[in-house]
Amino acid sequence: MQTLEHRALGCRVFVGIDDDGPRGRALLAEIPELLGHHEARASRFLPESELSRLNARAGHPTAVSRELCSDVAAALAAAEWTGGLVTPTVLPALERAGYTQSFGGGPAAAAGTPALPAPDHRGVELDLLHCRVRLPEAVRLDLAGTLKGRIADQLAARLGAHAPCLVDAGGDIRVSGPRADGSAWGVGISDPSRPDDALCQIDLRRGAVATSGRDHRRWKTGDRWHHHLIDPRTGEPAVTDVLTATVAAPSAACADVAAKVVLLLGCSAGLDWAELQGLEALVVCADGECVTTSGFEATW
Numbered sequence: 002m003q004t005l006e007h008r009a010l011g012c013r014v015f016v017g018i019d020d021d022g023p024r025g026r027a028l029l030a031e032i033p034e035l036l037g038h039h040e041a042r043a044s045r046f047l048p049e050s051e052l053s054r055l056n057a058r059a060g061h062p063t064a065v066s067r068e069l070c071s072d073v074a075a076a077l078a079a080a081e082w083t084g085g086l087v088t089p090t091v092l093p094a095l096e097r098a099g100y101t102q103s104f105g106g107g108p109a110a111a112a113g114t115p116a117l118p119a120p121d122h123r124g125v126e127l128d129l130l131h132c133r134v135r136l137p138e139a140v141r142l143d144l145a146g147t148l149k150g151r152i153a154d155q156l157a158a159r160l161g162a163h164a165p166c167l168v169d170a171g172g173d174i175r176v177s178g179p180r181a182d183g184s185a186w187g188v189g190i191s192d193p194s195r196p197d198d199a200l201c202q203i204d205l206r207r208g209a210v211a212t213s214g215r216d217h218r219r220w221k222t223g224d225r226w227h228h229h230l231i232d233p234r235t236g237e238p239a240v241t242d243v244l245t246a247t248v249a250a251p252s253a254a255c256a257d258v259a260a261k262v263v264l265l266l267g268c269s270a271g272l273d274w275a276e277l278q279g280l281e282a283l284v285v286c287a288d289g290e291c292v293t294t295s296g297f298e299a300t301w
Contacts, residue, residue: 005029009036010044010149012171016156019181020164028160039152043072043144045092055134056092056141062126062133070132073125076147079258080122085233086265087258090120092143094236095229119233149173150211150257157253167205168253175209175253190299193245193285200285201299203249211256213264214245214285232265241267247283248275249297255280268292 003025004017016032018025042051051069065073076089097116125142126135136142153168153175160166161177167186168175176186185206189199193214203210215230215238232239246263250256259280263271268284272294275282281297293299 003029005032007033007036009033009040010152010171011046011145012149013169014171015169016160016166018160018164018166025160025164028163032156035156036152039148042066042069043148045141045143045145052142052144055136059136059140060138062128062135064131064133067132070127070129070134072144072148072151073127073134073142074129075151075254076142076144077122077125077127079147079254083258083262085119085122087146087261088119088122088233089142089144089146090122090125090140091146091231091233091236092141093117093139094119094231094233095143097236098229098231098238116236118236119231146261147254147258150175150209150252150254153209153253170253172213173209173211173253173257174205176205176207179206190247190283191245194289200291201283203299205249208249208251209253209256210247210249211253211260212245212247213257213260215239215241215243215264230261230264239265241265242286242288243268243271243284244287245285246271249281 002017002019003021007014014036016029018029044050045052047053051066055063055065080088094116120140124137124140149170150173153170153173156168157166157175157177165180166177174188180186185204188203188205188210190201192198192200230239241264243264246260248256248259248263250259259275263275263282266274268286272282272284272292276294281294283293283297285291
């Protein structure tokens with residue numbers, strides 16, 4: 002087993018490939034540059050990124066790269082699937098809440114102007130054939146709600162073509178399949194009350210698992226805590242009885258979005274939604290109670 006850790010997109014990326022040879026080492030060595038390309042394209046924190054340039058041209062049709070066009074299409078598809086609960090149009094709300102810079106570069110700012118609901122994602126015009134995007138006036142996009150899961154899936158496909166692998170992009174975990182000996186990958190789900198300890202372990206042979214939580218990426222303004230998971234219905238950090246939500250799904254992109262939905266909806270409605278989607282989930286509530294969907298399996 003060879004591994005690599007790299008910080009990108011405001012999170013820690015861990016990759017393990019079940020191969021000890023030079024080809025596996027060469028594939029791992031390519032990852033920092035690949036992540037750098039993703040960041041240069043889609044980070045809202047880089048003024049020179051392609052996404053920032055698109056946001057600066059709200060109101061005007063803008064030609065974008067095929068890669069960014071695909072990123073935007075995936076974000077809009079997630080918004081459609083979730084009824085707008087996970088939408089890329091939350092950027093102004095994030096900034097009003099004080100999340101104006103990457104947590105890797107320092108603390109968030111104090112909260113700004115009063116909250117407003119996020120704009121409807123259906124106002125974004127996307128021309129997939131010609132790779133053109135038109136954002137309505139005053140609408141700007143944040144792709145973080147879907148980007149990390151997509152990157153985990155892409156890296157797992159790239160490395161998995163050579164040898165079994167696991168990719169963890171800030172809690173969005175994708176495996177290419179079983180390990181070389183046929184065994185499962187043991188994925189520990191952190192206990193939010195004791196982050197260095199595992200609440201349970203999932204034996205993952207295929208697909209993905211993602212955790213979303215309001216226990217990280219948070220900041221205090223006066224006597225009030227804020228966090229980065231915005232409820233687009235209010236434009237404010239979500240008020241929910243869920244502290245963390247973990248979802249197992251066929252892809253990291255799906256698991257990432259679904260975990261956010263479960264958290265935003267709250268424990269009861271969120272787990273019901275996951276069941277309707279055919280997904281399995283584990284919720285840690287604010288009072289410490291753990292609740293799962295009926296088919297969730299883990300090693301406790």
